[in-house]
Each structure stands twice: as C-alpha cells, then as structure tokens.
Amino acid sequence: MSLSFDLNTVWFLLVGVLLTGYAILDGFDLGVGAIHLLAKTDEERRIHINAIGPVWDGNEVWLVTGGGALFAAFPEAYATAFSGFYLAMMLLLVGLIFRAVAIEFRSKQPMKWWRQFWDISFSVSSVLSGLLVGVALGNLVLGVPLGPDFEFAGSFLGLLNPYALLVGLTGLSLFVMHGNIFLVMKTDGALQERLRGWVNRHIILFVAFYAITTAATFGFVPRMLQNLKDNPLGFIVPALAFLAIANIPREIHHGRDFRAFLSSCCAMAGLLGTYGLGVYPNLIVSNPAFENSLNIYNAASSSTTHGIMLVMALLGMPIVIAYTVSIYWIFRGKVQLGAHSY
Amino acid sequence: MDLELLSRIQFGATISFHYLFPPLSIGLGLFLVIMEGTYLRTGNPIYHQMTRFWVKIFGLIFSLGVASGIVMEFQFGMNWSTYSRFVGDVFGSALAAEGIFAFFLESGFLAILLFGWDKVKPRTHFIATVCVALGAHFSAIWIVVANSWQQTPAGHHIVEHLSGPRAEIVDFWQVVFNPSFLDRISHVYMGAWQSAAFLVLSVSAWYLLRNRHVEVAKAGMQIAVFVALFSSVMQLVTGHGSASTIAETQPAKLAAFEGHYHTAPAGLYILGWVDEGQETVTGIQLPGMLSFLVYGDATRSLTGLDAFPKNERPPTNIVFQTYHLMVGVGFLLILISGLGFYSWKRGTLFTNRRLLWVLVFAVLLPQIANQLGWFSAEIGRQPWIVYGLLKTADAVSRSISVGHVAASLVTFGFVYLLLFVLFVYLLNEKIQHGPDQIG
Numbered sequence: 206m207s208l209s210f211d212l213n214t215v216w217f218l219l220v221g222v223l224l225t226g227y228a229i230l231d232g233f234d235l236g237v238g239a240i241h242l243l244a245k246t247d248e249e250r251r252i253h254i255n256a257i258g259p260v261w262d263g264n265e266v267w268l269v270t271g272g273g274a275l276f277a278a279f280p281e282a283y284a285t286a287f288s289g290f291y292l293a294m295m296l297l298l299v300g301l302i303f304r305a306v307a308i309e310f311r312s313k314q315p316m317k318w319w320r321q322f323w324d325i326s327f328s329v330s331s332v333l334s335g336l337l338v339g340v341a342l343g344n345l346v347l348g349v350p351l352g353p354d355f356e357f358a359g360s361f362l363g364l365l366n367p368y369a370l371l372v373g374l375t376g377l378s379l380f381v382m383h384g385n386i387f388l389v390m391k392t393d394g395a396l397q398e399r400l401r402g403w404v405n406r407h408i409i410l411f412v413a414f415y416a417i418t419t420a421a422t423f424g425f426v427p428r429m430l431q432n433l434k435d436n437p438l439g440f441i442v443p444a445l446a447f448l449a450i451a452n453i454p455r456e457i458h459h460g461r462d463f464r465a466f467l468s469s470c471c472a473m474a475g476l477l478g479t480y481g482l483g484v485y486p487n488l489i490v491s492n493p494a495f496e497n498s499l500n501i502y503n504a505a506s507s508s509t510t511h512g513i514m515l516v517m518a519l520l521g522m523p524i525v526i527a528y529t530v531s532i533y534w535i536f537r538g539k540v541q542l543g544a545h546s547y
Numbered sequence: 548m549d550l551e552l553l554s555r556i557q558f559g560a561t562i563s564f565h566y567l568f569p570p571l572s573i574g575l576g577l578f579l580v581i582m583e584g585t586y587l588r589t590g591n592p593i594y595h596q597m598t599r600f601w602v603k604i605f606g607l608i609f610s611l612g613v614a615s616g617i618v619m620e621f622q623f624g625m626n627w628s629t630y631s632r633f634v635g636d637v638f639g640s641a642l643a644a645e646g647i648f649a650f651f652l653e654s655g656f657l658a659i660l661l662f663g664w665d666k667v668k669p670r671t672h673f674i675a676t677v678c679v680a681l682g683a684h685f686s687a688i689w690i691v692v693a694n695s696w697q698q699t700p701a702g703h704h705i706v707e708h709l710s711g712p713r714a715e716i717v718d719f720w721q722v723v724f725n726p727s728f729l730d731r732i733s734h735v736y737m738g739a740w741q742s743a744a745f746l747v748l749s750v751s752a753w754y755l756l757r758n759r760h761v762e763v764a765k766a767g768m769q770i771a772v773f774v775a776l777f778s779s780v781m782q783l784v785t786g787h788g789s790a791s792t793i794a795e796t797q798p799a800k801l802a803a804f805e806g807h808y809h810t811a812p813a814g815l816y817i818l819g820w821v822d823e824g825q826e827t828v829t830g831i832q833l834p835g836m837l838s839f840l841v842y843g844d845a846t847r848s849l850t851g852l853d854a855f856p857k858n859e860r861p862p863t864n865i866v867f868q869t870y871h872l873m874v875g876v877g878f879l880l881i882l883i884s885g886l887g888f889y890s891w892k893r894g895t896l897f898t899n900r901r902l903l904w905v906l907v908f909a910v911l912l913p914q915i916a917n918q919l920g921w922f923s924a925e926i927g928r929q930p931w932i933v934y935g936l937l938k939t940a941d942a943v944s945r946s947i948s949v950g951h952v953a954a955s956l957v958t959f960g961f962v963y964l965l966l967f968v969l970f971v972y973l974l975n976e977k978i979q980h981g982p983d984q985i986g
Binding site for chain 2: 258260262263265266268269270274275277279280281283284288289291294295297298299301302303305306308313354355356357358503506507509510517521522525528535536545546
C-alpha cells in the first residue's frame, strides 16, 4: 500500500498524533503511579504526586480529544472498538477514575490508613490503566475477529491472549521507565539518587520486553512489515525509535536527565509511529476474515466533516500546544512542597 | 431486563452523577473571575482570602467532573455504538471541538489556578482564572450543540453507509445553531450560575450563623445574591424561550410536559397527575395559559399527543412530573433569591437568621432543578434518541450482552456511591476548615 495524502490519511495521522500525545504525556503520569509504592515515606510520596499534580488532568485531555477525534473522523472504528472491548473499557474507566480521585483525595486527610488506601489506589489504577492501553494496542496489531457487519465477534477472554498481554507488559514497562526518568528530572537529593538507581533497572526491563515484542511481531504478525517492505524509506521511523531508546541510558549515564526524558518521548513517538506504519490504512484489522477489517476509508465520516475538523484542528491545536508548553515552562524545575501542594 | 433498558439506566445514572459537577465548575468559574478581579482592582485582602478558598472548592469539584466525565465519552461507543455509527459524522465533531477548544483550555490553566499562586504574577494568575472560566463555559457550548442536535437535528442529510443509513453534515453552522441550541445553552448557563450562586450563599450563610469568617462570608454573599437573583429570573426567560421553541420543533414533548392529549387550546397545570391509560390529567389548571404563553393567544390550538401514534409518544406522567417540579423549584429559587436581595437592600440579610437557614439548605434546589430539567428534556424526547431520525431502541450496541451492561452498571454504581460519599465528606471538611488567613 502506498501512502496517498488524502483527508483520510491526514486524519489517520492526526488521531495518531493526539493519541501519541496522550501516551507521551499521560505515560509519565501512569509510570509515576506504577512505581509510586516504591517510595516509602509520606514526603517522598507527596513529591511523586506533586511532580505530576499540576499537569496530569491536562494530559488526560489528550485521550479525551483523541477519542473525540476518532469518533468524529472514523465513527465506525470508534463504535466497533468501544463496544467490542466493552469490559476492558469499563476496567480502563474504573482505573482512570480511581487514579484521578486518588491524586485529588490522598493528601486531603492526615490519617495513615487514608493515605495508604489512596496510595495503593493510585498505584494499582495506574498499573491497570497502563496495562490495558497496551493490551488494546496488542490486539489491534494482532487483529480481532470482526463479523461481516463489522461488529466485534470475539470475547473478553480472547482479548487477553499471550501476544496482547506481552504488548501490555511492554507498554507498562515503557511507562514505568518514562515515569521514572520524569521523576529523576523533578526531584533532588537522596530521593533523586534512589530514583536514579532504579532507572537503569527499568530501562533493562523495558528493552527486554521491547526485544521480545519485536521478535514476536516479526514471527507472528508479518503483515505489520508489509508497508515497510513496500516503502523502505519508512524504516527511518523504527530506526529512530531504536536510536532514541539506545540514547536513554547514555544520557542517564551523563546525568543529563532532561535529554534522557526527551529521548524517552521520542522513543514513544517512534514506536507508535512504527505501529501506524505497520497497520496503515487499517484501523481495526479483522483476524480471521481480513475482508471485514475497518480501514480509514470504510470507517470514515464524510469528507465534509474531515474538512471541518481539519480547520478546527489547525485553528485550535497550535494555540493548545503554545499554552501547554508555557504551562510546563512555568512548572519547570524541582518539586517544592508548599501550602498549595497535594 | 433488556439491553436497551439497562443501557438507558446506566447512561441516565452516570450522566446524572456527572452533572452534579459541571454546573458548579461553570458557575464557580464566573465567581472566581469576579472575586479575583475585585481583589486585583481593590487590593482588599478579604477578596484574596475568598478567592483562595473558592479555588480549593473548585479544584475538588473539577476533579470529580473530570473523573466522571471521561465515562460519558466512552459510553457513546460502549453502549450506544449503533447510535455512534449513525451520528458520528455530526456528533463526533462537536465532541472533538469540545476537547480542542474547551477542555485543553480549562485543564491547562487549572494548573496555574491551583498551583501557580507563587509562580506567576497576580495578573497572570487572573488571566489563568479567566481562561479556566472560559474553558468551562466553552465546554457547555459544544456538548449542548451535540445534545440540541439530537433534539432538533438540522444541517445534515441521511446517507447510506457501511452498516446502514447515517447522518452526515451538510452545513456546519446549521448543525451548531440548530433550532433549540441558543435557548438551551442559555438555560444551561443560567442553571449553572444558579448552582454556584446558591453554593456560595449556602456556605456564607453557614459562616454567618456560626459567626465565623464573617467578613469573607458577607462579601461573598453580596456577590452571590446578585448572581442568584439575576440567574433565577433569567432562568424563567430562557425556560420560556425553550418551551416556545419546543412547541414548533418537538410538539410531542411539549404536549407531554402538560399532559395535553387532545389537539385544542391548551392550559397550564400548576399541579397534576397523568393517567396514561385514560389519557386524562387530574389537577389544578389555568385554562388556555399554555396556548397564551406559546402564541400570545389563549384560544389557539396546540398539537396534542393524539397527533402521534402511541409508540411515538414519550412516557407522559414522568415527563409531566419532572417538568412541573422543575418549574416549581425554579419559582421557589426566584422567591428565595428575591427575598435575599430585598433583605440585602434593607440591610438585614446578614442578621436574618431564618433566611440564613433557608439559604444554607437552598443549595440543593438548583441541583434538583438541573437534574429534573434534564430528565424532562431527555425522557421527553423518547422514544427517539435523535428526534424523528433514530429510535433509542435501535441505537444500542449490537456486540454487547445484558451481562456486560449489568456488570458495568453494578461497578459504576459502587464506584460512584463511594465517590459521592467521599465528595460530600471532603467538601464538608473544606467548608468547616474555611478560608485561611493570608499573611
């Protein structure tokens, strides 16, 4: 399949950009949550939460907007995926709800049991959300059974297949590494030293999963390579992802935390870009019965809607990105606990 | 229980829970702009304390709005995927616009609002407050566009697609300014301002009764008594506008509001009970009043439910009751805010303990009216999910089972119950703690 830059492809890219934005931004929130319980004292845990405190709900808007954009641009894919993955979506929602309120509620009361409960909630819900996002991605790579009516024809347990679980764990380990690096960047003193000590372990963990997933994808889903074989130029994307990943331990070694974090962001973008190149132009591959797959053409809304939405995105997103960057700039530097902190 | 009914219960329960919070965020957004603006203009530390206190309350309310809001976006696809396929072209763009133009603004600047006090200059902080308030108001625009299009679809055509017919946009501005949009968004805004005004009145009245934080309470009450009276009176105006539009666009809904079965000049019930079997209403009625309100002519005929086949009529009694209760509560709010304003004029507002006690509990009334209003609007649209185009029964997901929905309904039920208890507990804690001295 050769790339053609019609509106459908533009929207494939834009939905991809929004969801990649979500993965990068909420990815470090989820990662912070996943390693939250490794911090032992109340002050350290407060630092964890306050590191993401000002930004986490803005980060989650990337998911809301990405979901809205998928709904608008490819309603058939949105409808099939959300109803088909019903129980998984419900679990994801429960995870996202608990994570949101755990951050808000935790430091509102001094009781030890109260804080313990919300710390555990924050951590478990972050792990659950991160894992589910990866499992969903794994299933989209592998393909899920769709009927001739393009409705999901599988079962919840079918979604928990070994390959999808592998991608889920890979995603989770990526979030853990990403969140760990973010925390190193936002902390200082003894806590930072401890966090720095964990980074290498988490990098190794992720790289191991990444290698296994890549091998498994080569072996079991050769379809994912077809676009790259047809357009060898596309290999730049996975190559960049690889270089970005390889660069992370180097930057950490030299103590350049911000550059390590940027590399981790680039790695995420590269990996999701590789996914996009692999599945294009399909959105939900049907496996078996490939002819029932939903792609950017049969799942699309009208070109009028694609056009209107493109105008909205071009008007709105540059402003969004400008003030998001400004807000991150205002909250740069190490976390200081103060009167307004969680 | 069937899939449609369970899915409707779940959607109704989750949206009702969610809708406790956005009206407060919208209304408190307005209050924060007024409070912080007054502080910047006058330099009076009372307004500084007040702003900081209400920002904390806002933060708590906002987080519950976010947590319960994301469920809504997912549920269109999860439970109503056939609906989503039908409306995605129109409805999806409104949701995406809400993200791009409202949620990013609101959530982004919330960081500065909550945590930026010492990081930015006071003026920059105020700009952030304005952006959060604008974001909250913008989000209502897009979701009301989407819902109003469901009530009074416009600017679309029906096209055969992959899995059946669907609506596609022809004219974007006709979709946005569909016939019921302006009436409904103004009604929603006034309801939101009422919610926040009565919350500020309630908390301030409580402080005055307990003789705590007296200065902050008095100054807050002064702002709130204006907003409460203005929004309560305007609610009557915008409500009238909505009802008049409905006479043209959704006659079955208006007929259900008043239990108006037979096409003829229509009266207005003060109270009543609908016997759906006998198609009669027992109650106190002002004859010809509804026709008068809609057309300015008490003798003009209004379309009755008899113009619609039985399977295209909304469940009448529940729509009648929720609508009348909403109107009743609305008048009560005008009365209470009018009394508040009158006492303020006479200089007795802060000492009239009986009125202060009324204000403490009146906080529940706008919430009740908002809920009842949405119940009558949404149930009044039945059996249609998109009026005249798609029936609710045909909108439910095809790939889910009763077991799925039962599981999620029970799960959401437990989670929301927990959240509600915690919300009330923490809100109460914050109120009891009160504004901090700033020194």
